[in-house]
Amino acid sequence: MKGLLSNAPGGPETLEIGELPDPVAGPGQVVVAVKACAINYPDVLIIEDKYQIRPPRPFAPGGEIAGVVESVGEGVTRVAPGDRVIAMVGHGGLVEKVVVDAARVHALPEGRSFEEGSALLLTYATTIHALLDRGHLKEGQTLLVLGAAGGVGLAAIELGKAFGARVIAAVSSEEKAAACREAGADDTIVYGRAPFDKEQSKALADQFKAAVGPAGADVIYDPVGGDYAEPALRSIAWEGRYLVIGFPAGIPRLPLNLTLLKSCDVCGVFWGAFAARDPQANQAHVDRLFRLWKDGAIAPRVTEVFDFADGGKAIAKMAARGAIGKLVVRVGE
Known part of the structure; x- marks a missing residue:
């Protein structure tokens, strides 16, 4: 073959x-x-x-x-x-x-x-595990999605909306922002291309804060990493959950004092290991995804x-x- x-x-x-x-x-x-x-x-x-x-x-x-x-x-x-x-x-x-x-x-x-x-499977199963098991996303909470026009990003928008969250999608172009709005995002951010100097990093943090609102993002879904991570973390809510999905922009170095100041969690998401360690829980997620797919909530x-x-x-x-x-x-x- x-x-x-x-x-x-x-x-x-x-x-x-x-x-x-x-x-x-x-x-x-x-x-x-x-x-x-x-x-x-x-x-x-x-x-x-x-x-x-x-x-x-x-x-x-x-x-x-x-x-x-x-x-x-x-x-x-x-x-x-x-x-x-x-x-x-x-x-x-x-x-x-x-x-x-x-x-x-x-x-x-x-x-x-x-x-x-x-x-x-990969994008949606990763994301449902991330949002529910690691992010404990609840109805009415605010979800910030980085790299939101990619496969996992669009999955996070759709599942976030299916679970009743307010979803803010962050992307690198207006074309990608339009795709996110089509997927159901409540608001979008178009950010610049890294690397960022100190002032650019602060400006991006301010952009995230303005979009998520004064209470901050309850859950941040980050499949990007790199210079985008710290500005996003600065917009997190008190006791928020920052979900580490991947690093196409590089592995970030986060200032841990931010986790103390916000009493927040930085949570790794390794769906493959989760599925191997707890196949029954993973199967329950997959069954739920098939129901959402049938109902048109995800596609x-x-x-x-x-x-x-x-x-x-x-x-x-x-x-x-x-x-x-x-x-x-x-x-x-």
Whole structure:
């Protein structure tokens, strides 16, 4: 079978279509013929050996897929050949066929495309875990979302509104702000490009404070990091929760005196580890996401679909932070 492979550490331009052995389902596993694979920021990092996980090469990036079950291993009863499914695979999704533990496979509802299905799990499951388990977001509270036009950012807007919050979306362009308003954001902020000097950092903090209001943001959802983190933290409410999602703008150094002055919490969000440690709680979140999806409260926004051979271009666009919503690679017809 074919895969879009990383043969040596490097950027998206180093990826090449190559051959891999056809996978075989072991006990408790299924083989999925991949139809679509969504691209996420970890795909940028993993091919450069900058991610928490470093798979042996050659490997394919791609963490979430949608496709059709081709075969099942011993003991598998919850799915059958021919079923349309979505799954998180961590990496290895940009291939024609992939082996997945049956417990990690979810039925793709009728009427939903493979492209849309592939774009659901990582962003929305990360975000529901972040907002409810780590952020303890309540109805009527204020949620500030950084990088709000990306996949996880739009998910945070939609879920924040579904949970009754007032949502402020912070982005780097008016085009992205329009996408956030379309997703339901109550207000938007357009900020400049980092790096920031001291005065620019203070001005951004003032911009955040003005947008969230005098009481501050009860929850701050930060998938950006870098020079944006400290100004955002300065706008937090008393006993607020600052959610650390990712660092495409760099790993920030936060002045911890701010946490004392606001009696606030800085909370790490590692959804993959949560899902592995507490699969029942994760499944409950996924079930809730499917209900919200059915009811129209959430909807993965796929803004661009790439051909299989152009998967590296999708990862390059993600690396340049130019994506609005989700980028998806169509692997099979």
